[in-house]
Amino acid sequence: MKKNFFIAAILVFSIVFYIFFSKKKIEINILLATDERIQALSEQELEILKKYIAEISSNLLDIKIIIKNTDRKKFIDYIKNVEAEASDPYRNTGGIYDKYNMSTEFYLPKVYDHNELSRIIEPVFATLNMDEKKRFFSDAFAGKFGGLYHELPESFYSEFSSTAIENVRKLLSIKDKYGKDFFSLYYNFRLWDNMIKSEEKFELILFNGMLLDDLYKIQTSFMSLHTFQRGGLSYGFASKSKTEQKRTCVIGMMPIMSDEKIFEELRGKLTGNDKLLVLAHVICHEFGHAFLDYYDEYSHENCIMNPVDNYNFIEFISKKKYCDKKHRKLGLDE
Numbered sequence: 001m002k003k004n005f006f007i008a009a010i011l012v013f014s015i016v017f018y019i020f021f022s023k024k025k026i027e028i029n030i031l032l033a034t035d036e037r038i039q040a041l042s043e044q045e046l047e048i049l050k051k052y053i054a055e056i057s058s059n060l061l062d063i064k065i066i067i068k069n070t071d072r073k074k075f076i077d078y079i080k081n082v083e084a085e086a087s088d089p090y091r092n093t094g095g096i097y098d099k100y101n102m103s104t105e106f107y108l109p110k111v112y113d114h115n116e117l118s119r120i121i122e123p124v125f126a127t128l129n130m131d132e133k134k135r136f137f138s139d140a141f142a143g144k145f146g147g148l149y150h151e152l153p154e155s156f157y158s159e160f161s162s163t164a165i166e167n168v169r170k171l172l173s174i175k176d177k178y179g180k181d182f183f184s185l186y187y188n189f190r191l192w193d194n195m196i197k198s199e200e201k202f203e204l205i206l207f208n209g210m211l212l213d214d215l216y217k218i219q220t221s222f223m224s225l226h227t228f229q230r231g232g233l234s235y236g237f238a239s240k241s242k243t244e245q246k247r248t249c250v251i252g253m254m255p256i257m258s259d260e261k262i263f264e265e266l267r268g269k270l271t272g273n274d275k276l277l278v279l280a281h282v283i284c285h286e287f288g289h290a291f292l293d294y295y296d297e298y299s300h301e302n303c304i305m306n307p308v309d310n311y312n313f314i315e316f317i318s319k320k321k322y323c324d325k326k327h328r329k330l331g332l333d334e
């Protein structure tokens with residue numbers, strides 16, 4: 001009798017322990033959407049990446065990611081499958097550009113006026129608290145401007161927009177092997193953002209191209225400051241979708257994985273496994289948005305939710321630890 005009671009007590013204790021202390025489990029399907037002009041992830045690289053994702057999501061976000069299936073598709077076939085309406089990147093966004101003018105020209109600074117962009121980002125900066133300003137200034141700009149983060153020099157806003165314009169120029173100067181402009185409409189961040197809302201199967205899409213947005217979108221607060229600073233380049237985003245988890249993350253892998261000279265100049269040289277480690281961290285940052293509804297936290301120094309500062313990937317991965325600070329809600333759950 002006593003023995004049975006003892007076994008029952010252990011059982012109840014184990015169940016309670018399991019419920020309270022086991023990690024949140026999230027099952028996902030992965031799609032590798034491939035632009036054939038760029039090297040695809042090999043099977044071997046994919047296996048290493050999965051191992052890194054499991055470790056980092058467990059250690060830094062305290063969640064257990066279970067990968068059910070991995071599929072491969074040409075990205076162009078993937079895009080063809082989405083509704084025509086969803087593929088219009090400027091649907092309902094009230095962009096200042098003509099939606100049919102979608103060549104590389106479209107992004108070039110015909111209207112990229114430094115003064116106008118600085119006027120636009122000033123109120124965006126005003127929304128940051130002191131900790132967030134400190135992060136921007138101490139890490140990225142303090143040296144460059146020789147000032148204190150709370151005393152913004154006159155030149156700051158125009159310098160900030162110049163950095164962004166310089167970055168976007170570099171990105172758009174990339175040519176394919178035939179010497180043609182590499183960038184196309186299909187690299188438009190808005191296109192992917194709209195498309196993903198109707199995605200039904202994949203919680204993680206690894207696109208081997210880029211996700212580039214129009215700098216003027218900072219006005220509508222869809223674009224964060226760190227994205228603006230890189231010239232509108234997003235490493236990834238998380239959005240509501242129609243998948244089992246109700247979320248999909250898209251990663252534009254090119255800036256991390258490509259050996260293109262421009263990326264090497266921007267981010268420094270990365271070896272094969274370092275690239276995969278960076279990629280896994282970037283993916284887990286998006287998982288934080290998607291599955292924990294976490295906001296970007298510039299003031300949490302070692303947190304996975306503190307976004308990559310410009311192209312400083314090595315700095316980004318080397319500082320990360322589990323963060324027990326309070327995380328603001330992004331609002332995807334609402």
Ligand SMILES: [Zn+2]
Pocket residue numbers: 285289295296305307
């Ligand atoms: Zn983020």
Ligand SMILES: [Zn+2]
Pocket residue numbers: 297300303304305323324325326327
């Ligand atoms: Zn944090």
